[in-house]
Amino acid sequence: MSDKKIFPKVTFVLSSITRSGGSRVTIEMANRLLEKGFFVRIAVRNKKVSFMEILRKKLKNLWLACSGADYTDWGFQYRGKLISFNNLNEVDIEDGEIVIAVGTKEIKTVQALKKNIIKIRYCHGLAATHAELTEKAWQDPMITLAVSQTLVPELEQYSGQKVNAVVPNGIRTDQYFDMDLKRDGIGMMYSAHYTKSPKEALEVIRRIKEQWTDIPLYIFGVARRPPEIPKEYYWRYPSIEKTRELYSRSKVWLSISRSEGFGLPILEAMACGAAVVCTENHGSREIVENGKNGILVSPGDIEDVVNKIDFLLSNESIRADLVKNSKETVSMFNWDKAVDKMAHVLISLSDKWKSTIAV
Structure with a gap:
């Protein structure tokens, strides 16, 4: 698996990159797939932002940094290619590329792509609100991954099909560990x-x-x-x-x-x-x-x-x-296991797609 050419191309699609857990784990997974040799991009929906809004965010991040806090989103941690889109169909996506809608909002966007690709939706959770949006997003047939086993029964009830794989998140134990402080x-x-x-x-x-x-x-x-x-x-x-x-x-x-x-x-x-x-x-x-x-x-x-x-x-x-x-x-729950599982799933889906095309 050392030859970079054997890995399929992968694009994760997000509505936005924020300080949310979903953004953070997507970036972590994407970074680790990059380390394995995958070509990975993150596509983020382009939202019209005024100059003043951009300036306010920069000033806010500067203030946070000076006060010992962190940035307002996790985008700075991503080491790969980050692209923005208004219409995903206008993005250069190759035949056989794997395009993954992360969460609920961009599932219909990926489903609507008019390209010969592998379309995946990756469930990081089911919203407690917006039931109609949730049902529409998960009811149609589509390759489905879930971040936890406990999501599977509800996802399968929505879609009437089996969830293809459960790919959990991991935890960075180099970042989170007992500091042996006064616990009070x-x-x-x-x-x-x-x-x-x-x-x-x-x-x-x-x-x-x-x-x-x-x-x-x-x-x-x-x-x-x-x-x-x-x-x-x-x-x-x-x-x-x-x-x-x-x-x-x-x-x-x-x-x-x-x-x-x-x-x-x-x-x-x-x-x-x-x-x-x-x-x-x-x-x-x-x-x-x-x-x-x-x-x-x-x-x-x-x-x-x-x-x-x-x-x-x-x-x-x-x-x-x-x-x-x-x-x-x-x-x-460690990231090595999580990324190995994701890599195995993506390669298997790519190989299956290639065999179908060959026939």
């Missing part, structure tokens, strides 16, 4: 997006501040800090190094999203030695075995979240067992 707080990633349960998150924070007045909170996110979160407990756009520190200072890490396709922050918290309490959804069920390597609660059940925090803070030996078992879980 409760952590959480906050997002204002509906699927991340912001109202419930703020109520949990209120209850924690009320019940455990001497315990610090370690909260990060990309949203502006809500007034309900004290300034000293919130980090906006933290660097990877700062995020690792926040995980490593947390005794308990909370994830109370309504919806997660994979739940990478859960793995990151585990790798950094925090005991995880999270709501039950596609992503958490893929990673967490309730009572063994973490604790699952029902979405929206704030009382149960608070009770589970109290249980773990009062039972250090049980918390330690969860942490020990979660470290074993982390070892199962």
Whole structure:
């Protein structure tokens, strides 16, 4: 597999590149496929942006850098070719090239391509909102990959066909590891997006501040800090190094999203030695075995979240067992395995396409 020419060309199609987990893992996968010898591009929908908007983003990134925070998106990490498009049919795509729609929004765009190519949709999660858009995107026959096994039944119900492969994400254990710091707080990633349960998150924070007045909170996110979160407990756009520190200072890490396709922050918290309490959804069920390597609660059940925090803070030996078992879980999700699986799937699909053409 050292000959670069044997690898198919691959284009990942994204609606945008942001600070989201989906953008980050797509870039990580693309970079690693590049290292294997694949020709890989990322195509991003071109959105009309004014000069002032560009200037504001540059100034914002400069301010973040000066304040020790990180950039507003993950695009700077990509080492390959990044292209923008208005009409994907106008992009130079070769016969037999593999074009992958990441997420829901660009599936119809890839399906509509009038080219002799291999079209794939890669599910990183099913939205808790926009049910009609979700159903339309996943109902038609198309080669389908899923990031977690727990997504498969619903995807197959939508489309009436088998999911071709499950290709999970990995975790960078060179970036996320236990820093052996004073572990004294409760952590959480906050997002204002509906699927991340912001109202419930703020109520949990209120209850924690009320019940455990001497315990610090370690909260990060990309949203502006809500007034309900004290300034000293919130980090906006933290660097990877700062995020690792926040995980490593947390005794308990909370994830109370309504919806997660994979739940990478859960793995990151585990790798950094925090005991995880999270709501039950596609992503958490893929990673967490309730009572063994973490604790699952029902979405929206704030009382149960608070009770589970109290249980773990009062039972250090049980918390330690969860942490020990979660470290074993982390070892199962590494990028080497993930990219090997993706490479195998892409090469197999390309070989099948070539054999069909030959006939």
